[in-house]
Amino acid sequence: MLAELGFGVLVLTFFLTLYSFTAALYGEWKRSEAVVESARRAMLLTWPLLTLSALALIYLLVNNAYQVSFVYEVTSRSMPAYLKATALWGGQAGSLVFWAWLMSAFTSLVALRKWERDRELLPWVLVVAAFTLAFFLSLIVFFENPFLRYWQTAGGNVLRAVFQPANTLPFIPSDGRGLNPLLRHPGMVIHPPMLYLGFVSFVIPYAFAMAALITNRSDDRWIRLTRRWTLWAWLFLSLGLVLGGRWAYDVLGWGGYWAWDPVEIAAFMPWLTGTAFLHSVMIQEKRGMFKQWNMLLIILTYALVIFGTFLTRSGVLSSVHAFAQSAIGPMFFGFIALTSFFSVGLLIYRWGSLKADVEIKSLFSREALFLFNNLLFMSVLVVCFWGVLFPLLSELFTNQKVTVGPPFYERATAPLFAALMLLMGAAPLSAWGTASARTIGRALWKPALAALFVTAVLFFTYTRHPIALIGFFLIALVLFVTFYEFWRAARARTKAHAENILLAFWNLFGRNRRRYGGYVIHISMMLMAVGILGIELFQRETQGTLALQQSLVLGGYRLEYRDIARFPGPDSREVTRAVVDVYQGERYLGQLYPRIDYYPEAQQNMTIPGQRPTLRDDLYVLLVDWKPASSSGATFKVYVNPLVNWLWLGSLIFLAGILIAAWPERERSAEQ
Amino acid sequence: MSVQQQKQGVPLWAQILIWLSITGLLVLVGLGLIRAQRPMVSVGSLAPDFSLTLFDGYTLDGASSLKLSDLRGKVVVINFWASWCKPCEQEAATLEAAWRLYQPAGEVVFLGIAWTDTEPKSKAFLKRFGITYPNGPDLGTRISQLYNRNLGVPETYFIGRDGTIKHIQIGPFASVSQIQALIDRLLAE
Numbered sequence: 001m002l003a004e005l006g007f008g009v010l011v012l013t014f015f016l017t018l019y020s021f022t023a024a025l026y027g028e029w030k031r032s033e034a035v036v037e038s039a040r041r042a043m044l045l046t047w048p049l050l051t052l053s054a055l056a057l058i059y060l061l062v063n064n065a066y067q068v069s070f071v072y073e074v075t076s077r078s079m080p081a082y083l084k085a086t087a088l089w090g091g092q093a094g095s096l097v098f099w100a101w102l103m104s105a106f107t108s109l110v111a112l113r114k115w116e117r118d119r120e121l122l123p124w125v126l127v128v129a130a131f132t133l134a135f136f137l138s139l140i141v142f143f144e145n146p147f148l149r150y151w152q153t154a155g156g157n158v159l160r161a162v163f164q165p166a167n168t169l170p171f172i173p174s175d176g177r178g179l180n181p182l183l184r185h186p187g188m189v190i191h192p193p194m195l196y197l198g199f200v201s202f203v204i205p206y207a208f209a210m211a212a213l214i215t216n217r218s219d220d221r222w223i224r225l226t227r228r229w230t231l232w233a234w235l236f237l238s239l240g241l242v243l244g245g246r247w248a249y250d251v252l253g254w255g256g257y258w259a260w261d262p263v264e265i266a267a268f269m270p271w272l273t274g275t276a277f278l279h280s281v282m283i284q285e286k287r288g289m290f291k292q293w294n295m296l297l298i299i300l301t302y303a304l305v306i307f308g309t310f311l312t313r314s315g316v317l318s319s320v321h322a323f324a325q326s327a328i329g330p331m332f333f334g335f336i337a338l339t340s341f342f343s344v345g346l347l348i349y350r351w352g353s354l355k356a357d358v359e360i361k362s363l364f365s366r367e368a369l370f371l372f373n374n375l376l377f378m379s380v381l382v383v384c385f386w387g388v389l390f391p392l393l394s395e396l397f398t399n400q401k402v403t404v405g406p407p408f409y410e411r412a413t414a415p416l417f418a419a420l421m422l423l424m425g426a427a428p429l430s431a432w433g434t435a436s437a438r439t440i441g442r443a444l445w446k447p448a449l450a451a452l453f454v455t456a457v458l459f460f461t462y463t464r465h466p467i468a469l470i471g472f473f474l475i476a477l478v479l480f481v482t483f484y485e486f487w488r489a490a491r492a493r494t495k496a497h498a499e500n501i502l503l504a505f506w507n508l509f510g511r512n513r514r515r516y517g518g519y520v521i522h523i524s525m526m527l528m529a530v531g532i533l534g535i536e537l538f539q540r541e542t543q544g545t546l547a548l549q550q551s552l553v554l555g556g557y558r559l560e561y562r563d564i565a566r567f568p569g570p571d572s573r574e575v576t577r578a579v580v581d582v583y584q585g586e587r588y589l590g591q592l593y594p595r596i597d598y599y600p601e602a603q604q605n606m607t608i609p610g611q612r613p614t615l616r617d618d619l620y621v622l623l624v625d626w627k628p629a630s631s632s633g634a635t636f637k638v639y640v641n642p643l644v645n646w647l648w649l650g651s652l653i654f655l656a657g658i659l660i661a662a663w664p665e666r667e668r669s670a671e672q
Numbered sequence: 673m674s675v676q677q678q679k680q681g682v683p684l685w686a687q688i689l690i691w692l693s694i695t696g697l698l699v700l701v702g703l704g705l706i707r708a709q710r711p712m713v714s715v716g717s718l719a720p721d722f723s724l725t726l727f728d729g730y731t732l733d734g735a736s737s738l739k740l741s742d743l744r745g746k747v748v749v750i751n752f753w754a755s756w757c758k759p760c761e762q763e764a765a766t767l768e769a770a771w772r773l774y775q776p777a778g779e780v781v782f783l784g785i786a787w788t789d790t791e792p793k794s795k796a797f798l799k800r801f802g803i804t805y806p807n808g809p810d811l812g813t814r815i816s817q818l819y820n821r822n823l824g825v826p827e828t829y830f831i832g833r834d835g836t837i838k839h840i841q842i843g844p845f846a847s848v849s850q851i852q853a854l855i856d857r858l859l860a861e
Contacts, residue, residue, distance in 0.1 A: 605846030
């Protein structure tokens with residue numbers, strides 16, 4: 001019953017979206033206000049309808065409706081309810097429903113805007129958004145239907161169909177196959193939705209950009225309208241990436257947070273173009289430059305979002321994130337071809353009218369430095385793109401699939417990231433329009449000297465690794481410059497408004513959210529860089545089989561194996577938990593409990609580390625194997641990951657920074 | 673880019689270049705897609721035959737190369753790995769421990785296949801984890817293409833005495849007992 005309803009609603013929504021697309025197009029062509037209005041209202045209906053459909057699916061998931069094949073594939077009786085509900089995005093079909101639901105929510109938000117002010121742009125935004133939504137809905141309705149049910153024929157064959165075929169009986173498996181144990185983690189609740197939110201919300205700025213191109217508006221109205229959208233999209237995408245890293249760090253059992261896996265890169269590429277876009281739109285707003293470039297960036301971002309989704313779901317590339325192979329690959333391919341030809345063609349057609357109002361005057365002006373920043377982000381993108389396409393290319397020409405591994409990406413991108421950090425240090429000190437090497441040098445030498453001092457201290461007290469020292473120098477430089485900027489602006493306020501310094505700081509954020517939020521993000525990026533340098537350059541590991549009371553030593557820690565126990569856990573797991581005492585020198589620090597959870601129905605083990613996080617390092621202990629007889633002992637693998645917790649601390653500050661930047665402010669108050 | 677002002681829009685040669693590169697990219701991805709759509713080996717199908725030349729120092733029954741079909745009648749565990757792959761490090765010791773359990777009886781053969789890797793790095797990896805079961809490089813990715821693996825390393829294929837694929841393990845093993853359970857089931861068949 002519920003399955004038929006869910007499917008029926010999906011089909012209805014699909015037709016409504018098609019209608020909205022056609023009506024908006026037709027209404028614009030015939031200049032008919034009423035037809036466009038009807039397109040808008042049709043779009044407003046999609047969100048409640050998709051909500052209904054998604055709720056039906058969630059209800060089926062939570063209530064063990066194993067006749068529905070999607071429910072059978074991603075849940076099992078033993079899973080807690082919250083995991084059953086979030087298994088919505090644990091498989092291809094459900095995640096497409098979730099995607100469509102988000103997309104319709106965003107499009108409805110656009111449709112709810114006051115239309116009079118942007119009467120020119122909005123119908124076209126609707127056209128582009130409705131087309132994208134219709135595409136995703138068609139995938140669900142025709143290829144990946146989550147509401148298919150099992151039916152058994154008299155001959156014993158099991159079929160899948162929404163409606164009962166003739167001469168069949170419902171076939172209801174007694175239990176589901178269950179979610180991959182790797183996905184049974186609280187991270188599952190939040191990492192995929194964040195990524196999807198990020199991906200989907202980039203569709204809106206793209207739709208506005210297309211609308212601006214179609215209507216031949218060369219001003220920055222579309223950017224002003226989508227500025228906050230883009231920030232939120234970027235927030236979600238960034239959070240998705242960071243949460244994915246944290247999840248991997250906790251779950252995968254080798255202390256890794258980023259493996260340069262093709263799908264990670266697929267999510268990272270739109271982040272790169274999105275970040276470049278966030279920077280370069282400021283130049284268009286302030287100086288009327290980079291119009292063509294901004295268009296190109298938003299088109300690229302959208303194309304990369306779709307491309308990333310395609311890569312994950314088509315089986316074209318090897319990845320741990322891959323969904324099962326499915327028929328939607330060719331559909332996606334067609335969609336990518338269509339949208340890229342359309343957008344690039346449109347951009348070429350309008351190229352001449354997107355001329356810059358002014359030219360760059362100085363190589364050291366802020367706009368020039370922003371241009372360098374963009375070029376560097378593009379270079380990182382090229383490296384990533386090359387790495388992702390390389391297996392396809394090599395397969396084509398040599399008939400061998402050659403993959404490039406993390407060392408390639410690390411070597412190719414590290415200097416680019418270093419250059420970006422240098423710019424992050426210099427750009428805030430440069431001026432719009434005219435600036436010279438001399439003015440920048442004058443502003444930069446004090447923070448540079450301070451950073452050099454910090455590096456010298458680190459050289460004598462912490463490390464002599466040259467790459468680490470270069471990294472720490474750049475980090476210190478950016479931090480000093482950013483704090484200096486804060487301090488300078490706050491002090492100016494204390495003088496001008498007679499505020500005390502703390503109040504002045506607080507008011508800074510209110511006055512120019514984007515700028516000071518941006519600086520907070522710069523600070524957080526530097527903290528994350530500390531963590532990345534630490535784990536990449538200084539990670540240490542050891543492995544050993546210990547009998548009870550025996551010890552293992554690594555990086556100043558001593559771990560003593562105390563006890564092991566086996567007991568049934570929640571979610572029908574069998575838990576094997578070891579107890580390890582941790583000492584630093586002779587000082588007792590506490591106990592860690594690394595464990596192995598066995599999931600009988602999936603016949604799969606999950607290794608859950610014992611962690612002792614401090615700002616200095618993260619002690620990370622894994623129980624690799626154990627023998628039932630206590631005498632033969634257990635095998636442990638131990639990692640010491642220096643500084644890695646700065647990465648997670650940095651991501652919290654990052655969140656704060658972006659909230660400051662994206663928080664709604666009173667209209668026009670912060671334009672200046 | 674926008675730095676240079678262009679009065680006349682995009683010049684023709686640039687347009688041609690742009691369209692050619694977009695089409696090229698699409699063709700590339702499209703061909704990849706066609707390859708990906710080929711059927712994958714699955715549990716129950718006959719394991720495709722291949723020959724493997726082992727790394728220096730490794731032998732199986734005294735020979736430095738082998739053919740999968742010659743191993744019919746034994747249970748074969750084929751592990752695809754790479755030295756740059758972190759999860760492979762995690763399972764390396766586990767696989768070796770399992771191999772030592774079964775090696776004496778001679779009923780089970782473990783094969784390690786280094787996928788898209790360089791020989792010195794593969795060898796360093798094998799030495800580091802003290803791997804003794806036969807290992808060889810997947811020259812020209814010929815073997816992995818037969819199995820059309822596209823989910824990444826590590827991946828392990830369990831082949832029954834009758835030469836069919838019985839189980840495909842995606843991702844690393846967490847314990848020896850996990851491998852034992854799979855092999856013992858196949859030995860009992």
